[in-house]
Amino acid sequence: MKKLLLPLLCSLPLLASVHVAVAYPYIGELVKTIAHDKVDVSVIAQGSSDPHFVVPRPSYIGMLREADLLIVNGGGLEIGWIPPLQNQAHNPKIIQGAAGYLDLSAYVKMIDKPTSLSRAQGDVHAEGNPHYSLDPYNIPVLAKIIMLKLSLMDPANKNVYHTNYDVFAKQWSIKLAQWDKTMLPCRNTQVIQYHELYSYFLNRYGIHTAGTIEPLPGITPSSKHTLELINQIRTDKIPTIIQDDYHEPKTAQFIASKSGARAVVLAHDVGGENDTLEKLFDSLSEQTCKQ
């Protein structure tokens, strides 16, 4: 009995000493990449659901109740669902402003910050477009933030976090070069998106968003706007319509059939077939820039 207990006793502090809860699967992947088994991670949202409207379930409170660190995407993306969970978890370690609350958006540059705010413009992202994680060049930056944060919270494993980060950064730069190559032929082309969800990815590779299927952010498609889009695609010969994996795809398919453009459904987070970050960006680049 004692023999069994001993290694258990001293391996405990070596195993997960930090409990991390994260808002989205991509953050969970980054934490696992940096920490391997040194921390335990619980991911709240699913990769296939709308990141703006995650339905808060009481079981998520249990994840937050025990967490030492909560990592969120930030930029207002979780405003509708993380605060009520924090409210009910009664965990002072992870409330906004505490040392165990990490808002990744504070460390990256966000685009499309509106100059004036009115809900007549729909559900605009007041702090700028928060979907910055879809720029593959932002991924190592996010990994580094997480590495630095974990090193602060768990200095005993600092070296492990640093080494894992270095390995990841190297591997990722190889992938970046591949994606640059895949995306090169599509530079200076135009696309239509459903919501401005892929803007960072498209901007990165010089692809211009000529319009969105939703007439205004958060507003369901109208027939008037849909017809305008069909005409625009025909006149400007826009080749591609990008549809996310949580809105209804019918409008995009309809526009495609009437205009001759190609409609593709893209993932926006890790999950399903794209169970790693690399696979996610592999599929994004291959599908967007199909030759």
Add this chain to the structure above:
Amino acid sequence: MVKKSVLSLVCASALFASDTELEQLKQQMMQLQQQLSEMQKHIQTLEAVPAVASNETLSDEEMLQKMATKGGTTVTSLLPDIALILNGGYTSRNVTNTQYANASIPGFGKMEIQNNAKDGFNLNYGEVAMSSTVDPYFDASAIFHIHGDGTMEVEEAYFVTRALDYGLRVKAGKFKSAFGRVNEKHHHAWNFEDQELVNNVFFGPDGLGGEGAQLQWAAPTPMYLMAGFELFNGNAKQGFSAKESASTAVGYLKSSVDVGNATVLAGLSYAQGKSEVQNTDGLGNLIVDSFTDYGQTRLYGVDVTLEYPLEGYGSLIWQNEWIQRNKDVETMTQKQAGYYSELMYKIDENWATGVRYDDLYKNMENISHHLNRTSVKVDYKPFEFSRFRLQYNQDHSKYIDDQAKTIHEVMLNYTLELGAHGAHAF
């Protein structure tokens, strides 16, 4: 001693193992570096400028500095969140306004009407809600309810703690009790335009609550388990003593489990207070500070909700709540009970529909039939912050001029949320 040294030896070997792990990783890195430089050479031969957008990033030092300033959150404003909620609509009934205003429910007396009181147009209320973090230790909120006739009341005004340990949280001020499933919710978050019958008859239109204090504990369990205790001043409207020294105590236990995609929420609630009755003079006027002590009023509540998410933005919610009140009056204990069951079908972002059945099935007055009400509704939300709701009620719970009277009512209501309003709990 021996044990200790063995322990440290084992630990040291464990550390050693992780050192060799590090070595392996370093080797792996070297290989990768080689791979990388080969790749880079290969890319250069492609003569391509890799990416368009520039990547300005913070240095490690800047990142660490931000982290030192408490999580590096971006504070956008120090002003509290302020929201205005407007509700009104058009109502049509088969009884006159006077008849409706004087309708009563046997065993509970005359009902107090707050919304949609008139046949025709009604401006029900404007609600101003403010909330903010006070400092590292407290959050505070205030909700001012302005009725269509211009009278105003402080619906809630309270603070909650942010920084207590052991999963504890304290709330104090004036607030709605978390008894049961719907009592705590504000009108604009209700599933139907009017209050559930059983809540209405036991607690009145404002629900159980008032000036008081609350202690809640979230258990350190992977599944959701919360226990709460509350103390309020006594309140006659809610069936308790209104004597200065009287108080109402509330306790509850709430839990939830996920079963596959579905979520089950369940709660047990209990409330207790004195059922002293204020004495009246010969003319029926209340006499100040004169009460007859009859004993206790006890309430028992059970609620069960099932939520099942559907494709896209749809969901099915089946919500049920049962409440019984045992009230000591004169020489006996009056037992009254009721329940509601409602099924909501959220079709997509814009449309939702629902049915509800309310029933008061136990009553001290000998009436041959159940006091019940059936409701159906359709919600249309053009956008997140606006909602139109069409609801029909067939109400068998009311008596007009001492005669049972079935009331048919159709209501078309609007609810608009302006400004910054905190997200609602599930």
